[in-house]
Amino acid sequence: MRIYVDPKAEQRFFRALLWLLTGITVFILFFIIFYILKRGLPVISLGFLSKNPVEMGRAGGIFSTVIGTVALTLLAILIATPLGVGSAIYLTEYTRENWMTRVIRFGSECLAGIPSIIFGLFGFILFVTKLRLGWSLLSGGLTLAFMILPTLIRTSEEAIRSVPYAYREVSFSLGSTKWQTVTRVVLPSALPGIATGVILSVGRSIGETAAVIFTAGSSLHIPTSLYSSSRTMSVHFYILAREGISMANAYGTAAVLIISILAINVLAYTLMNKFMRKYC
Amino acid sequence: MLFVFVSDCGRGSAQRGLVVAGSTSVQPFADHWAEVYMRENPGRVVNVQGGGSSAGIQAAREGAADIGMSSRELKPDEKDLLEVIVAWDGLAIIIHPRNPIEELSLEQVQNIFAGNINNWDILGGSGHLITVVTREEGSGTRGAFQEMVMKGSRVSRAAIVQDSNGTVREIVANDPNSIGYISLGLVNEKVKAVRFEGIEANFENIDQKKYRLIRPFLFVTKGPPKAAAQDFINFVLSRPTQEMVRHDGLIPVFKE
Amino acid sequence: MTRLERNEKLIRLALLLVAFSAVSTLVIITIFIFGEGTPVMFKYGLKKFLLSLDWFPLEKSYGLLPMIIGSLFVTAGALVIGVPFGLACAIVLTEFSSKRLRRILKPIIELLAGIPSVVYGFIGVIILVPFIRDRLGGPGLSVLAASIILGIMILPTIISISIDSLQAVPRSYREGSIALGATRWQTTRMVMFPAAKSGIIASIILGMGRAIGETMAVIMIAGNAAVIPRSLLDPVRTLTSNIALEMGYAAGEHREALFATGVILFIIIMVLNTIANLTSKRRIP
Numbered sequence: 157m158r159i160y161v162d163p164k165a166e167q168r169f170f171r172a173l174l175w176l177l178t179g180i181t182v183f184i185l186f187f188i189i190f191y192i193l194k195r196g197l198p199v200i201s202l203g204f205l206s207k208n209p210v211e212m213g214r215a216g217g218i219f220s221t222v223i224g225t226v227a228l229t230l231l232a233i234l235i236a237t238p239l240g241v242g243s244a245i246y247l248t249e250y251t252r253e254n255w256m257t258r259v260i261r262f263g264s265e266c267l268a269g270i271p272s273i274i275f276g277l278f279g280f281i282l283f284v285t286k287l288r289l290g291w292s293l294l295s296g297g298l299t300l301a302f303m304i305l306p307t308l309i310r311t312s313e314e315a316i317r318s319v320p321y322a323y324r325e326v327s328f329s330l331g332s333t334k335w336q337t338v339t340r341v342v343l344p345s346a347l348p349g350i351a352t353g354v355i356l357s358v359g360r361s362i363g364e365t366a367a368v369i370f371t372a373g374s375s376l377h378i379p380t381s382l383y384s385s386s387r388t389m390s391v392h393f394y395i396l397a398r399e400g401i402s403m404a405n406a407y408g409t410a411a412v413l414i415i416s417i418l419a420i421n422v423l424a425y426t427l428m429n430k431f432m433r434k435y436c
Numbered sequence: 437m438l439f440v441f442v443s444d445c446g447r448g449s450a451q452r453g454l455v456v457a458g459s460t461s462v463q464p465f466a467d468h469w470a471e472v473y474m475r476e477n478p479g480r481v482v483n484v485q486g487g488g489s490s491a492g493i494q495a496a497r498e499g500a501a502d503i504g505m506s507s508r509e510l511k512p513d514e515k516d517l518l519e520v521i522v523a524w525d526g527l528a529i530i531i532h533p534r535n536p537i538e539e540l541s542l543e544q545v546q547n548i549f550a551g552n553i554n555n556w557d558i559l560g561g562s563g564h565l566i567t568v569v570t571r572e573e574g575s576g577t578r579g580a581f582q583e584m585v586m587k588g589s590r591v592s593r594a595a596i597v598q599d600s601n602g603t604v605r606e607i608v609a610n611d612p613n614s615i616g617y618i619s620l621g622l623v624n625e626k627v628k629a630v631r632f633e634g635i636e637a638n639f640e641n642i643d644q645k646k647y648r649l650i651r652p653f654l655f656v657t658k659g660p661p662k663a664a665a666q667d668f669i670n671f672v673l674s675r676p677t678q679e680m681v682r683h684d685g686l687i688p689v690f691k692e
Numbered sequence: 693m694t695r696l697e698r699n700e701k702l703i704r705l706a707l708l709l710v711a712f713s714a715v716s717t718l719v720i721i722t723i724f725i726f727g728e729g730t731p732v733m734f735k736y737g738l739k740k741f742l743l744s745l746d747w748f749p750l751e752k753s754y755g756l757l758p759m760i761i762g763s764l765f766v767t768a769g770a771l772v773i774g775v776p777f778g779l780a781c782a783i784v785l786t787e788f789s790s791k792r793l794r795r796i797l798k799p800i801i802e803l804l805a806g807i808p809s810v811v812y813g814f815i816g817v818i819i820l821v822p823f824i825r826d827r828l829g830g831p832g833l834s835v836l837a838a839s840i841i842l843g844i845m846i847l848p849t850i851i852s853i854s855i856d857s858l859q860a861v862p863r864s865y866r867e868g869s870i871a872l873g874a875t876r877w878q879t880t881r882m883v884m885f886p887a888a889k890s891g892i893i894a895s896i897i898l899g900m901g902r903a904i905g906e907t908m909a910v911i912m913i914a915g916n917a918a919v920i921p922r923s924l925l926d927p928v929r930t931l932t933s934n935i936a937l938e939m940g941y942a943a944g945e946h947r948e949a950l951f952a953t954g955v956i957l958f959i960i961i962m963v964l965n966t967i968a969n970l971t972s973k974r975r976i977p
């Protein structure tokens with residue numbers, strides 16, 4: 157015997173339940189951001205951003221960590237982007253879809269999902285210890301590059317793949333070579349998609365802690381060469397917060413981090429929109 | 437292709453400055469010494485990292501660090517490395533400031549950390565379960581604690597583990613039912629150091645050899661320290677710096 | 693061969709080298725991790741490694757069971773929280789709200805995915821841990837704390853991908869169902885949801901992958917005790933935290949044991965990814 161439930165009543169109940177859950181979810185997510193910003197924004201000032209940490213971060217600003225973050229991220233992007241985009245071009249334009257490309261794609265997907273601490277372990281043993289690079293921007297940058305490479309390959313591949321074949325056909329029919337087609341037709345069209353991938357990787361690198369703390373170290377001085385150790389903002393925040401060195405500075409660092417990452421993601425999102433609008 | 441470029445490394449050590457890594461107990465002090473050293477010797481760079489005593493010793497052995505910092509004695513199989521004592525530090529057993537307990541005996545501490553006593557009321561405190569906080573296995577502080585306090589028995593497996601003095605202090609400062617151990621030099625108003633075996637944990641008692649939980653802060657190098665490292669070590673051992681050491685909350689190497 | 697053709701061949705060769713370098717880095721990582729990790733697993737026997745309770749690396753005892761169970765509990769807890777709230781959000785935003793609301797909220801939720809994990813961990817320490825300790829008991833650093841924070845962390849992933857999957861279901865499905873007299877909830881429950889199932893499952897698996905791999909937040913709030921937790925309020929240590937806590941000083945065999953942990957995590961992620969791939973292949977055309 158089936159129990160008859162009035163569908164309208166059922167809908168009212170579930171609708172209420174779902175809205176409740178959604179409300180809680182949205183509230184929690186926004187709460188976290190506002191909590192940090194409320195306590196962190198007052199700490200941020202030009203001085204905070206331009207002075208170096210003093211007394212392990214108890215006083216002073218976060219300047220050296222800003223430099224460290226920028227340097228490390230820049231290094232990682234400079235290494236990973238040519239490799240990622242280049243191989244994406246090769247895999248989509250210059251080879252046919254076969255078992256090898258499928259294996260590479262699966263491998264990239266897996267590696268994109270590997271916990272960052274594993275990359276930290278890998279980087280620590282290989283770069284810091286075995287290759288004797290020590291705790292340095294180089295060790296950290298290489299490790300981060302390895303970490304974002306799989307994602308870059310995947311997003312670039314998707315972006316290049318979604319350029320309509322017709323574009324290429326027209327280009328060929330006009331007599332251009334493959335490389336000319338790639339550089340003058342395919343890449344410009346895929347650029348927003350590729351750029352989105354790069355920007356999202358930048359966002360990820362900035363927030364990365366586990367892989368960085370074991371490879372770039374936690375030195376508080378402005379890095380002067382590729383072999384210098386340096387602390388990133390995420391690492392600085394982590395150390396300040398858990399050791400109770402200075403809660404105020406911790407909130408300030410977190411606020412700077414969040415604002416930077418949000419700004420970067422907004423940038424990626426608007427680029428993605430532009431990309432979508434071109435093809436949809 | 438990338439590795440060809442990367443393989444000619446190691447010669448970068450001149451550019452990267454002196455790397456001092458290891459004990460989180462020594463780290464804040466080493467950082468202070470480095471700050472002063474760099475101020476007095478412009479152009480010299482000293483980078484201080486944490487990681488724990490065993491990590492520092494390991495790093496010194498493998499070359500990742502020029503000087504390894506340790507807050508415990510070297511083990512027999514580590515004696516092939518050179519060590520220099522740069523300061524002495526007390527080990528404090530800490531509890532929450534509002535915890536009514538004022539002193540603990542060796543046996544009591546052993547039983548608490550081993551998990552045999554698990555409620556504060558057995559010791560005369562509130563009727564709450566004891567939260568035991570310990571350091572990770574590679575910690576020099578833990579090693580010193582293990583040797584001087586636990587002696588034969590093991591710290592309970594169910595104890596909460598954190599990987600630096602500062603973190604242990606934060607947890608004990610926030611949890612009214614917790615107990616932990618940190619460097620005496622790092623005790624502040626957020627936590628309370630218990631009287632151990634009836635003796636208050638302070639510098640007079642350490643000087644008079646009454647409070648006996650003390651361990652050396654070591655700078656460890658693989659072979660004789662290279663010039664830059666030796667210079668820094670000399671600086672730390674010099675009288676002005678040792679005065680600063682006392683001021684910072686440690687026991688200097690020299691007696692007055 | 694004309695000059696143009698020679699250039700093309702050179703460019704193709706150059707790109708091949710680039711692709712080869714990129715792929716070889718992927719291969720290097722895999723080989724390195726497996727190479728360092730598997731010998732120790734076989735030396736002590738897989739059974740002892742995976743099933744022994746004793747993790748005393750300095751005494752050469754490498755039993756990972758407490759950490760494996762720790763990771764499992766914490767991930768399961770994260771899913772228990774993340775999935776219902778995440779799916780509810782996705783369903784509300786696609787089926788029960790205006791397009792404009794979705795257009796505003798979805799990107800904001802995706803932005804929240806970029807918040808560093810240490811910030812989530814910090815919020816956990818400042819707000820959640822004292823709450824659990826004072827109201828529910830135990831040290832506060834617990835399975836519960838880790839599950840809640842991880843659950844919140846995987847929400848953006850689940851929500852965003854589920855919304856995409858629900859939006860990808862052809863409109864005719866929804867319209868047909870309404871035309872037959874079903875309410876919107878009935879349509880959602882019996883038509884839209886099953887149709888988007890493969891994508892939703894993929895989102896859950898991705899969320900699971902993120903939860904398993906999280907390290908920093910967990911170190912801050914789970915307590916890191918190397919025992920099997922007997923209740924939600926007990927401290928716990930995950931496989932990832934284990935690696936992070938001991939990496940600095942592990943030497944020789946101990947170090948290899950940590951790589952072996954990495955191997956296990958690697959295999960878990962591979963399995964999850966394969967499942968995700970297989971379920972999304974079975975799409976309704």
